[in-house]
Amino acid sequence: MPLLLAPAVAEEAWILTAIGIGTAFAVLLILLVIVAIVRLFTAKVAPRFGWEAVAVPVAEAGPSDAESRNRALAAALAVTALLESKSEPPPASRDNG
Secondary structure, three states: OOOOOOHHHHHHHHHHHHHHHHHHHHHHHHHHHHHHHHHHHHHHHHHHHOOOOOOOOOOOOOHHHHHHHHHHHHHHHHHHHHHHHHOOOOOOOOOOO
16 A cells, blocks of 8 residues: 655645744743733732723613513514515516427
């Protein structure tokens, strides 16, 4: 059975693959460190300069949530039914013969 790939080419392919994977992990690790540094900066250093974090209100789930979803579903069904009733049937194919 003949070799499909020369040993030198296979070795070079493994080296290039390892370099590529190593580079990807290194970039991800650098991004992780940068995000951690920014998080520490905003948590520890920013308040000392008077920069306060802006609190984002979180919507509380309640009965109005389910009601608004039902209304949105009803509206979507109504639009779909309206578009379906207005659509014209495809024209009949005419054979010349």
